[in-house]
Amino acid sequence: MPVPQLTYVDTLDYTPTARSVSLARRRAARLVAEWGRKDAAGDAALVVSELATNALLHGSLRGRLFRVRLVMSATVLRVEVSDPRGERLPHRRRGVASTSGHGLVLIDGLADRWGTEPRTVGKTVWAELELQVRAVTRACGPARSGG
Template sequence: MTDACPPPNPKHYDRHDTISYAPYPRSIPLARRRVAQLAVDWGHPDAAGDLAILASELCTNALLHGCLRDRLFRVETSLTGTALRVAVTDPRGERLPDSRPSHPDDQFGRGLLIVRMLASRWAVEQLVVGKTVWAELDLLRGGERG
């Protein structure tokens, strides 16, 4: 985790969207497209691609490591005056994200590295049931990416 800090108070969001998805691979592109479209709709098209990648990686991790059969996972997208955030909540709080070394031939294992490289900050919040993994992209004045 990098730069762990508490999530913003929902009352301080300029925009906020929440949707739950079934724990199936087809949910990942749906979430990715929704998050990208929200970034565009909220006036930050330059951040849409990176936010979509973050959502894709966090959703993939939730699907592979955090979901239980017949339990939905939730994707929350929010905009504050200074950042775009994507947060993914799944029901398996005992399975925390952990970076591991990957080899060039590995098909998996680079998701958190991608999150770490793209996000301005990211963290994990343990919940009573489950966990939320979130990542933020800083925005400069005028809406450009920081």
């Protein structure tokens, strides 16, 4: 019998402050660990931090909230950060002398896939991390001794 696939989802809106980025980062790490993937908690926190910082710096929030959504299945962790600004992010690498865009270089190196999606109001920047599939073990009763 196949093992049912669990999907975990969390969505929370944040005010546009530097403290909110820290709160979102800590929440992501805590939730992913609670969802049974302590091994991915650090990467989740880093991706949330970079994408939330990007929304804060470039999202023209002006008092409007930004949204962080985490979706985790057995094989993929998806992080989405939505903000009210509709401008798409470039999929290009920045030079080391550039004063911005380094967070996206980090996302490009860490995530297996990432991109932007337009919304009715604003956009969502998302990143997906593939998770190592864990072997499922069955309880087979007490061990038997030979003899």
